[in-house]
Amino acid sequence: MTEVTDLRRRTMRAVKSRDTKPEMIVRRLVHRAGHRYRLHRADLPGKPDLTFSKKKKIIFVHGCFWHGHNCKRGARQPRQNAEYWIQKISHNKERDIKEQETLQAMGWKVLVIWECQLKLKNREAVDQQIMTFLRAE
Numbered sequence: 001m002t003e004v005t006d007l008r009r010r011t012m013r014a015v016k017s018r019d020t021k022p023e024m025i026v027r028r029l030v031h032r033a034g035h036r037y038r039l040h041r042a043d044l045p046g047k048p049d050l051t052f053s054k055k056k057k058i059i060f061v062h063g064c065f066w067h068g069h070n071c072k073r074g075a076r077q078p079r080q081n082a083e084y085w086i087q088k089i090s091h092n093k094e095r096d097i098k099e100q101e102t103l104q105a106m107g108w109k110v111l112v113i114w115e116c117q118l119k120l121k122n123r124e125a126v127d128q129q130i131m132t133f134l135r136a137e
Contacts, residue, residue, distance in 0.1 A: 018039070018040055018049070020061070020063065022061050022063065022113070022115045022118050023049050023061040025118050026049070026050065026059060026061050026113055026118070026130065027039075027050065029127055029130060030050060030059075030130065030134070033131060033134075035052065035134055036052075037050040037051055037052050037059075038050075038051045038053060039051075044058070044103065044106075044108075045098075045099040045102045045103055046060065046095075046096070046099035046100070046103070048060055048103075048110075049061045052134065055109075055134065056107055056108050056109060057108065057109045057110075057111070057133065057134060058103060058108050058109070058110050058111070059110075059111045059112075059113060059130070059133075060096075060100075060110065060111070060112045060113070061113050061115070062096070062112055062113070062114055062115065063115045064114055064115045064116050065089075066089070066092060067089075067092055067093065067096055067114075068089040068090065068092060068093040069114050069115075069116065071114070071116045072116075073115070073116055074114075074116070096112075100112070109133070109136075111129075111130070111133045113126060113129075113130070
Protein backbone atom coordinates (compact mmCIF):
# COMPACT_ATOMS: atom_id res chain seq x y z
CA MET A 1 0.00 0.00 0.00
CA THR A 2 2.79 2.45 0.81
CA GLU A 3 4.36 1.76 -2.61
CA VAL A 4 1.17 2.96 -4.27
CA THR A 5 0.99 5.98 -1.98
CA ASP A 6 4.62 6.91 -2.67
CA LEU A 7 4.15 6.49 -6.40
CA ARG A 8 0.99 8.59 -6.32
CA ARG A 9 2.75 11.27 -4.26
CA ARG A 10 5.61 11.49 -6.78
CA THR A 11 3.19 11.60 -9.69
CA MET A 12 1.11 14.38 -8.13
CA ARG A 13 4.20 16.44 -7.30
CA ALA A 14 5.19 16.28 -10.96
CA VAL A 15 1.92 17.92 -12.05
CA LYS A 16 2.67 21.53 -12.91
CA SER A 17 0.37 24.41 -12.04
CA ARG A 18 2.17 26.97 -14.21
CA ASP A 19 4.03 26.87 -17.50
CA THR A 20 1.86 23.97 -18.67
CA LYS A 21 1.77 23.00 -22.34
CA PRO A 22 -1.67 24.61 -22.93
CA GLU A 23 -0.53 27.79 -21.17
CA MET A 24 2.64 27.93 -23.27
CA ILE A 25 0.61 27.59 -26.49
CA VAL A 26 -1.53 30.59 -25.51
CA ARG A 27 1.48 32.61 -24.36
CA ARG A 28 3.32 32.05 -27.66
CA LEU A 29 0.25 33.02 -29.67
CA VAL A 30 -0.31 36.22 -27.70
CA HIS A 31 3.37 37.19 -27.75
CA ARG A 32 3.66 36.53 -31.50
CA ALA A 33 0.68 38.86 -32.04
CA GLY A 34 2.61 41.63 -30.28
CA HIS A 35 0.75 41.70 -26.97
CA ARG A 36 2.72 41.90 -23.74
CA TYR A 37 1.52 40.49 -20.45
CA ARG A 38 2.43 39.62 -16.89
CA LEU A 39 2.36 36.08 -15.56
CA HIS A 40 0.67 34.72 -12.44
CA ARG A 41 0.07 38.00 -10.61
CA ALA A 42 -0.16 37.02 -6.96
CA ASP A 43 -1.94 40.28 -6.07
CA LEU A 44 -5.03 39.25 -8.07
CA PRO A 45 -7.54 36.54 -7.15
CA GLY A 46 -6.68 33.22 -8.77
CA LYS A 47 -3.18 34.28 -9.87
CA PRO A 48 -4.27 34.70 -13.50
CA ASP A 49 -2.14 32.96 -16.12
CA LEU A 50 -1.85 36.06 -18.31
CA THR A 51 -2.63 39.61 -17.21
CA PHE A 52 -2.85 42.59 -19.56
CA SER A 53 -2.77 45.46 -17.05
CA LYS A 54 -3.25 48.40 -19.43
CA LYS A 55 -6.26 46.72 -21.04
CA LYS A 56 -7.62 45.40 -17.70
CA LYS A 57 -7.94 41.93 -19.24
CA ILE A 58 -7.07 38.49 -17.95
CA ILE A 59 -6.74 35.08 -19.57
CA PHE A 60 -6.95 31.85 -17.58
CA VAL A 61 -5.82 28.64 -19.28
CA HIS A 62 -7.62 25.81 -17.50
CA GLY A 63 -6.88 22.10 -17.63
CA CYS A 64 -10.11 20.25 -18.38
CA PHE A 65 -9.66 17.59 -15.68
CA TRP A 66 -8.49 19.89 -12.87
CA HIS A 67 -11.18 22.52 -13.43
CA GLY A 68 -14.07 20.16 -14.25
CA HIS A 69 -14.81 21.11 -17.85
CA ASN A 70 -17.77 19.33 -19.44
CA CYS A 71 -15.72 17.66 -22.18
CA LYS A 72 -14.46 14.10 -22.53
CA ARG A 73 -11.29 14.72 -20.53
CA GLY A 74 -13.04 16.85 -17.89
CA ALA A 75 -15.82 14.31 -17.34
CA ARG A 76 -13.34 11.53 -16.64
CA GLN A 77 -13.24 10.50 -13.00
CA PRO A 78 -10.44 8.57 -11.33
CA ARG A 79 -11.42 5.13 -10.09
CA GLN A 80 -9.31 5.30 -6.95
CA ASN A 81 -10.34 7.68 -4.20
CA ALA A 82 -13.24 8.89 -6.36
CA GLU A 83 -15.03 10.71 -3.55
CA TYR A 84 -11.95 12.84 -2.84
CA TRP A 85 -11.55 13.79 -6.51
CA ILE A 86 -15.22 14.61 -7.00
CA GLN A 87 -15.10 16.91 -3.99
CA LYS A 88 -11.78 18.49 -5.03
CA ILE A 89 -12.86 19.23 -8.59
CA SER A 90 -16.21 20.57 -7.39
CA HIS A 91 -14.34 22.88 -5.01
CA ASN A 92 -12.05 23.99 -7.85
CA LYS A 93 -15.07 24.88 -10.01
CA GLU A 94 -16.68 26.90 -7.20
CA ARG A 95 -13.39 28.68 -6.49
CA ASP A 96 -12.93 29.52 -10.19
CA ILE A 97 -16.40 31.07 -10.38
CA LYS A 98 -15.84 33.17 -7.24
CA GLU A 99 -12.45 34.38 -8.45
CA GLN A 100 -13.81 35.35 -11.86
CA GLU A 101 -16.73 37.21 -10.27
CA THR A 102 -14.34 39.06 -7.95
CA LEU A 103 -12.08 40.02 -10.85
CA GLN A 104 -15.06 41.26 -12.88
CA ALA A 105 -16.26 43.30 -9.90
CA MET A 106 -12.77 44.85 -9.81
CA GLY A 107 -13.22 45.94 -13.44
CA TRP A 108 -11.27 43.16 -15.17
CA LYS A 109 -12.53 41.37 -18.27
CA VAL A 110 -11.88 37.63 -18.05
CA LEU A 111 -11.43 34.99 -20.75
CA VAL A 112 -11.11 31.28 -19.93
CA ILE A 113 -9.41 29.03 -22.47
CA TRP A 114 -9.85 25.29 -21.93
CA GLU A 115 -7.15 22.74 -22.63
CA CYS A 116 -9.43 20.86 -25.06
CA GLN A 117 -9.90 24.02 -27.15
CA LEU A 118 -6.19 24.05 -27.96
CA LYS A 119 -6.22 20.88 -30.05
CA LEU A 120 -4.88 21.50 -33.55
CA LYS A 121 -8.30 21.19 -35.21
CA ASN A 122 -9.69 23.97 -32.96
CA ARG A 123 -6.59 26.15 -32.81
CA GLU A 124 -7.59 28.70 -35.44
CA ALA A 125 -10.94 29.39 -33.75
CA VAL A 126 -9.24 29.81 -30.38
CA ASP A 127 -6.61 32.12 -31.89
CA GLN A 128 -9.43 34.26 -33.26
CA GLN A 129 -11.29 34.22 -29.93
CA ILE A 130 -8.20 35.41 -28.06
CA MET A 131 -7.38 38.14 -30.58
CA THR A 132 -10.99 39.39 -30.56
CA PHE A 133 -10.94 39.46 -26.75
CA LEU A 134 -7.69 41.43 -26.63
CA ARG A 135 -8.73 43.93 -29.33
CA ALA A 136 -12.17 44.68 -27.84
CA GLU A 137 -12.54 47.75 -25.68
